[in-house]
Amino acid sequence: MVFYSYGADKYESHNESTNYLLRLLKYGEPTETETEVGLPPHEDMSFITILCQNHVNVLEIKTKDGDWIGLELTPPSSFIVMAGDALTVWSNDRVRACTHRVMMSGKATRYTVGLFSFSSKILHVGNFWNR
Ligand SMILES: O=C(O)CCC(=O)C(=O)O
Numbered sequence: 001m002v003f004y005s006y007g008a009d010k011y012e013s014h015n016e017s018t019n020y021l022l023r024l025l026k027y028g029e030p031t032e033t034e035t036e037v038g039l040p041p042h043e044d045m046s047f048i049t050i051l052c053q054n055h056v057n058v059l060e061i062k063t064k065d066g067d068w069i070g071l072e073l074t075p076p077s078s079f080i081v082m083a084g085d086a087l088t089v090w091s092n093d094r095v096r097a098c099t100h101r102v103m104m105s106g107k108a109t110r111y112t113v114g115l116f117s118f119s120s121k122i123l124h125v126g127n128f129w130n131r
């Protein structure tokens, strides 16, 4: 989709060089003495990150203005697709990596499945300078 929106019609090298990391994360409910920060603010190093969470909707995204907004996903099991650092570099800063954090609250355990894609080779994308 990203390559298509750039008008690039050849991106086989991306498909051939993409590796994936699948990670299952568990955040327990914070105890009275623990901070609510489940995962501090960061951008992923990936090209693209896809997240799927349980009903504990506590992922927050930082806006351009520096405000934090909570993602109220309906249904919560929707997929969250975020740009990572590698896509920012590839797109020459046009697609910004999403700064996000997990702020735990309430009395429930959060589970997230994250699929992180990485490019392991040089990425040749043809025929979009001609458009
Ligand atoms: O648990 C989440 O929703 C966020 C996971 C995350 O940001 C990460 O693993 O990089």
Ligand SMILES: [Fe+2]
Pocket (backbone or CB within 6 Å): 042, 043, 044, 100
């Ligand atoms: Fe992340």
